[in-house]
Amino acid sequence: MDAKIKNKIKKVKELCKNIRTDILRMSYKAKTAHLASSLSCVEIIATIFDQFLNIKKNYINNENRNRFILSKGHAASTLYSVLYRKKILSKNKLNSFCKTGSLLEEHPSPKIKGIECATGSLGHGMSIGCGMALGYKIKNNNSKVYVVISDGECNEGCVWESALFASAKKLSNLTVIIDYNKWQATERSEKVLSIYPLDKKFFHFGWEVIVLDGHNIKSLINALRKKTKNNKPKLILAHTIKGKGVKFMEDDNNWHYKSPNQHELNKAIIGINSI
């Protein structure tokens, strides 16, 4: 591996550690749910923000910026943290998470600078992403659109409407990443609805599909960089672990709703820093 890539991976890894620490503290302080759902997509979101959005001064006011949508809005804390780490949100704003009067609630609001749309009701982000990708095609602009959805979110019919739309309109500038943590709110995703096999479904909907380990930054960078053939939109099926990074939370769906106590927080942060 050349030194350049190694450095990039190191940088994203460091960002992931910071995000995990932030979101654990946020959940502890505000007693908020969805911690495990926020932990499973940390590498995905950190890699996109650090390597693919070209965040420079005035990024959020540039109409032709690379766009990011967190369609699984319940992982808002991960988004708030990365926006803070990328200097789009202030520390004060981040610290206001879920306090009365704060715009930073448990699901992202479009009233927050740096947030593209309201998510939290599932199945909205992909369509909005399709509109943005179509807009860039019309403008002949090379900017890209990234949308993160959850596997549970694939229960929503609108995900499949937009999957049909994106391939029909040849939106090769659109990348959708499924945070495939195999759980939804109350059960294993495979037990709730027949959404599997997700890779084959998207392939037959006309997408170029890449399956990878969603916690492997190198794989994520390579997949996000890859250009698709025949103007196909790109679907990255990222195998992840719900609660990733905190041993006692990993793959334990109780942490979909639970927030940590002081002891659990300390233990979790020690674990993150020892990796």
Added chain:
Amino acid sequence: MRNAFAKKITELAKTNKKIILLSGDIGNKLFDDFKKNCKNQFYNCGVAENNMVGVAAGLSKLGFIPFVYTITPFLVSRSFEQIKLDICYPNLPVNIVGTGAGLSYARLGATHHSLDDISLMKSIPNMRVLCPGDSIEVEQLVSGVIKSKKPTYIRLGKKGEPTINPINKLIKIDKINVIKEGGKILIVSIGNMLGVASEINQILEKQRKLSTLISFHTFEEGSLKEFKNLINKFKIIIFLEEHFYEGSISNYLINTFGSELRNKKIVHTNIKKDFYCGLGEQDQARKKLEISASQIIKKI
């Protein structure tokens, strides 16, 4: 109204490349001229309305001016949440254009009736509701929405409605359109009832009773204020609206200006909530629901 919309949007899109027309697989032939003249501005989004509304939101974020067009219920009730969260919450200037106001598609069955759309759309914060009464109003209101950037619902009828306004009439968003003035009777037409309203106006004229006819086409602050100032001088007020009475603009006006309307005789179309079947064509449907001109006249 449909043809007037197609004509106007084509004319506007030829010079304004930001206008994008999204259709839910309808408008066969209606948009041929648009497609020919504005190639990269028309997208058939298929029978997938929820996605279509989200797509419009995304386009709007990039500075485009989207018009989303399909049969009303498939937009306003089916895609209600997309309209609410993707468009109105971030306050994006997207235009939701529903065709088939009220009983325009009476014979197509209750699935295609549009008797709850105003109620739904005006319940959303930031949403502006436009109910043009004829082709002239359609054309001018469509021009207007491009300049005033707000989420907007445009309630179109079908084709072949009578044109009541003179061709060169100046119609502005959020200004009540006064079509005829005189007398102590005020006829308030909301949307596609303008033809019936005009008939009533003429029947009254034959009975030597003068009346004022207005088209209340915009449900917004300015029009509401104007309405409040206007009603004082009338003794009888007739509200005409092809919509369930509950949730209608008429109902809103009657409730809001209750004290101003005290001591005046109020007549209003009173369509009860129901899934109507067997209504026939729009004219027969109006008779069945007792909102035709001759039936309204009897209530005055």
